[in-house]
Amino acid sequence: MKLRDIIDACGLEPVLVPDAEAEVSSAYTSDLLSDVVAHCTEKSVLITVQNHKNTVAVCTLVGAPAILIAHRREIPADMQEAAAREGVALLHTSDSQFAASCKVGSVLGIDPR
Amino acid sequence: MSAPAPSSVLLEPKSIAGSGVGNDPLVLLELIQRLKVRDVMTTELATVPRSAPLCDVQELMRRKKISGVPVEEDGRFFGLVSIDDIIRALGGGYINDPCSKHMTTKLVVLEDDMPISFALRYFNRYHYGRFPVLNRDRRLVGIICQRDINRVLLVELSKELNRLEMASGKSLDQDGVSELYLMREFTVCKYDFENAGKAANEIKRLLQDRQLPPKLIRRIAVAAYELEINLCVHSDGGMLSCQIAKGKAEVVARDAGPGIEDVEWACRDGTSTANEWIRSLGFGAGMGLVNVKRVADEFEVKSKKGSGTTVRAAFTVTGAA
Numbered sequence: 224m225k226l227r228d229i230i231d232a233c234g235l236e237p238v239l240v241p242d243a244e245a246e247v248s249s250a251y252t253s254d255l256l257s258d259v260v261a262h263c264t265e266k267s268v269l270i271t272v273q274n275h276k277n278t279v280a281v282c283t284l285v286g287a288p289a290i291l292i293a294h295r296r297e298i299p300a301d302m303q304e305a306a307a308r309e310g311v312a313l314l315h316t317s318d319s320q321f322a323a324s325c326k327v328g329s330v331l332g333i334d335p336r
Numbered sequence: 337m338s339a340p341a342p343s344s345v346l347l348e349p350k351s352i353a354g355s356g357v358g359n360d361p362l363v364l365l366e367l368i369q370r371l372k373v374r375d376v377m378t379t380e381l382a383t384v385p386r387s388a389p390l391c392d393v394q395e396l397m398r399r400k401k402i403s404g405v406p407v408e409e410d411g412r413f414f415g416l417v418s419i420d421d422i423i424r425a426l427g428g429g430y431i432n433d434p435c436s437k438h439m440t441t442k443l444v445v446l447e448d449d450m451p452i453s454f455a456l457r458y459f460n461r462y463h464y465g466r467f468p469v470l471n472r473d474r475r476l477v478g479i480i481c482q483r484d485i486n487r488v489l490l491v492e493l494s495k496e497l498n499r500l501e502m503a504s505g506k507s508l509d510q511d512g513v514s515e516l517y518l519m520r521e522f523t524v525c526k527y528d529f530e531n532a533g534k535a536a537n538e539i540k541r542l543l544q545d546r547q548l549p550p551k552l553i554r555r556i557a558v559a560a561y562e563l564e565i566n567l568c569v570h571s572d573g574g575m576l577s578c579q580i581a582k583g584k585a586e587v588v589a590r591d592a593g594p595g596i597e598d599v600e601w602a603c604r605d606g607t608s609t610a611n612e613w614i615r616s617l618g619f620g621a622g623m624g625l626v627n628v629k630r631v632a633d634e635f636e637v638k639s640k641k642g643s644g645t646t647v648r649a650a651f652t653v654t655g656a657a
Contacts, residue, residue: 257562257565
């Protein structure tokens with residue numbers, strides 16, 4: 224699925240989207256960067272409240288094309304700069320991580336049962 | 337994204353054969369950042385109490401062939417008698433006075449955990465021959481002069497040169513074909529969250545350029561990231577290196593302190609000494625070494641409380657380009 228489709232279907236607010244056509248096949252929800260590094264798969268949207276530029280570094284490392292910041296936490300300028308440099312999309316939602324995960328998972332057709 | 341500065345050594349078959357590595361001043365910059373004043377200072381001190389007459393200090397200087405004597409009692413530092421003070425005492429006819437009356441008390445001192453780059457700046461700025469060194473408890477623990485720094489730098493540079501020569505020697509097999517695909521080192525500074533993760537991403541890119549299998553790249557990148565963050569969060573700063581040679585990739589993190597008290601405990605899932613601030617940034621979950629161990633084919637931690645830590649993660653490389 225294209226990142227654009229997920230943004231539209233989940234009603235996410237695009238803060239920075241370098242490539243709306245980026246392929247997304249999964250999602251991962253965590254605020255611990257070591258956990259993200261260990262388990263987040265390539266082409267995933269990372270759902271988190273971790274509004275820090277190191278989150279961008281981690282997504283670059285694992286090949287995650289987008290970060291969805293939950294609770295609409297402010298995205299600092301240096302995080303946006305890092306994301307622009309690395310080509311990682313930044314998205315906002317007022318939902319919690321749980322609600323956002325349910326929505327994104329549903330659109331992606333992921334059923335963890 | 338640029339690599340954390342200063343990244344020090346780039347060894348590739350082409351550059352090993354050439355002179356590029358030897359001309360790289362970043363090796364020296366890394367050394368003067370990594371080495372601390374305590375690694376360089378003289379700790380066997382000839383000192384005198386405040387009551388000692390200047391003529392005794394003069395005799396001590398002659399015997400020990402030194403030009404400055406700290407005045408201290410039970411570790412408490414009071415001042416310094418320099419050879420200039422002795423010359424003035426001889427000229428002024430007060431060489432039998434206690435040194436407390438004439439010692440220099442307005443002194444610039446260094447702390448033992450400062451990097452030697454700091455000490456070098458002080459030598460340039462103040463033009464003194466030596467600086468007393470105090471520890472965090474403000475007790476006299478050593479004295480440092482520029483000769484001490486030169487001596488240690490020469491030793492360390494010599495070690496570095498040997499290491500580079502060894503790498504260079506290993507890089508050619510019998511057919512004259514390079515077996516050392518890549519070696520890269522990065523300096524990682526304490527609490528430098530601005531650059532945290534950049535070295536690992538740089539390593540990942542270099543591996544991608546060499547078209548290693550994606551799953552292997554991911555494993556190496558995970559190890560590099562976790563070790564880089566560990567250096568940033570837990571060490572006083574150190575070096576992260578990645579080397580690929582003879583069908584094996586190695587990621588090594590080296591630091592000079594403060595060391596791990598209980599390595600077994602530190603390698604358990606969920607254990608961490610990170611503070612709240614570090615945790616609030618998403619680090620310090622106690623998963624770092626566990627992750628490294630999980631992804632690596634070989635994993636080794638060498639550490640001692642009060643000295644340095646070296647963590648090595650090795651990977652069998654198959655399908656390298």
